[in-house]
Amino acid sequence: MREVxxxxxxxxASKYGKTKAGSQRWRCSCCGNTFTEKIDATAKNLKIFLNWLFGKGVQTDMPGNGRTFRRKVAKFWTLWPLPPKMEKTYDVLYLDGIYLSRKLCVLICSSDEVVLGWYVCRYEHSKAWMALMKRIAAPRVVISDGGSGFTKALRTVWPHTSHQRCLFHVFAQVRRYTTRFPKTLAGQELYSLAKDLFTVKDxxxxxxxxxALLAWRQRHDSxxxxxxxxxxxNKHSTHERLLKAEASLWRLVRNNTVFTYxxxxxxxxxxxxxRLEGGVNAQLxxxxxxxxxxxxxRRLKAVYWWCYMHSHRQLSVPELLRCMPTDETIASIYKRLNSKYQVDA
Structure with missing residues (x-):
């Protein structure tokens, strides 16, 4: 017999008849209170919510044309699943940002297996990168596409970490200046040199x-x-775009960030x-x-939920509901801070 x-x-407690609705009633032999068991379906509803969020289903295909679904999962839309502080050290980490709108970006840090941290900002800048990196132990090597402010943040927070620029983004930057089909011989050769980066193995x-890059400059200097x-x-360079493409390559060579691998x-x-472009950003x-x-x-919270469910340390559903901030708690904190620092007229 099941113990209640x-x-x-x-x-x-022992069985004590049933309610008018047909639910089993229980009575405590010690204190005499009668009660019915409450079934906690929170974990089940969270699973339904995540299956919908990470799948291709639409709400109208669910029972009640989606009304029942929206009622059951409403509490999960109020949560902000935040990343834990990372103390484990990894050899290699990947950092990148994904833009949800023109002025909303989520910076993401990932290892080869799991997502380690995420941070929301208006755009990529050094302070935002620092806020993300301060919660994560410094790795030996970090791989990024060279977003705005990242170099400064790396030098400040992880000064002993080596930096590898993504070679595809290096090539794409050159291609943006030369186009896919350069008209000049110098442009064709520089475009070919950028593609040769993929063949460098030692x-x-x-x-x-x-x-070869130095010889290119000497050959086309005039x-x-x-x-x-x-x-x-006013005078300006006729081939300014080629000069910018060359300068971007030399800058990476001088900073020792192109052949770190x-x-x-x-x-x-x-x-x-x-790892981030295909394994995380593409899925997001x-x-x-x-x-x-x-x-x-909700798009922002969907990104938060995806990152949290692909992180290495997840809380149980009761702990998640108890620990994670909600819209209400964030609004109350903002209101309290706003009143604290408000300047009287």
């Missing part, structure tokens, strides 16, 4: 590539120095940011595309 305890004194090949006079009589022999370092974009039409705040 009294919710008031925790003593053992330090000897890296030095050969650097020498061509790159050509100037054009505009209608106002070749410097380590005891660990495997990828030259690409595929697919999720938001499947549920297009969500308000911006």
């Amino acid at each position: 305890n009294c919710p008031y004194c925790t003593s053992r 330090m000897d090949a890296a030095y050969v590539w650097i020498d 061509f790159l120095q050509e100037m054009t006079v505009d209608e106002m009589g 070749l410097e380590f022999v005891d660990i495997t370092v990828s030259p690409y940011n595929n 974009r697919a999720m938001l595309r499947n549920h297009r039409g969500l308000p911006l705040e």
Whole structure:
């Protein structure tokens, strides 16, 4: 026989008839209180919510044309699943940002297996990167696409961590200046040099590539120095885009961030940011595309839920509901701080 305890004194209870609705009534032999068991379906409802959020289903296909579903999962839309502080040290971490709108970005940090942290900001800048990185133990190598302010944040928070720029983003930056089909010989050769980055597998090949970039400059130096006079009589470089493409490559070489993956022999370092671009950002974009039409705040919370459910340490459902901040608690904190620092007229 199943044992039921009294919710008031925790003593053992016995069956005591049924209610008008047909539910089993229980009576405590110690304190005399009668009660019915309350079934907590929170965990079940959370599973239903996440299956819908991470799937392709639509609400109208659910019982009640989605009305019952919305009622059951309303509490989960009020939560903000936040990342825990990371004390475990990883050899390689990947950092990148995903924009949900023109002025809303989520910065994400991930290892090869799990998501370690996320932070919302208006755009990528050094303080936002610092806020994300301060909660995570410094790795040996970090791989990124070189977002705005990242270098400064890395130098401040993780000063002893090596930085590897994603080679595909390096190539894409050159391609943006030269286009896919350059018209000039210098542009064609520089575009080819950028593609050759993908074939560099050891330090000897890296030095050969650097020498080739230097030879390119010497070969086309007079061509790159050509100037054009505009209608106002001002001089500017005729091939400014090629010069910018070359400068971006030399900047990475000087900063030692383009061939970092070749410097380590005891660990495997990828030259690409595929773990985030393909393993995280692509899935986030697919999720938001499947549920297009969500308000911006819910799109942000959907990203939070995905990151939290793919993190390494998840709380139980009761702990999640008890510990994670809600819209109400955040609004009360903002109201209290706003009144505290308000300046009297």
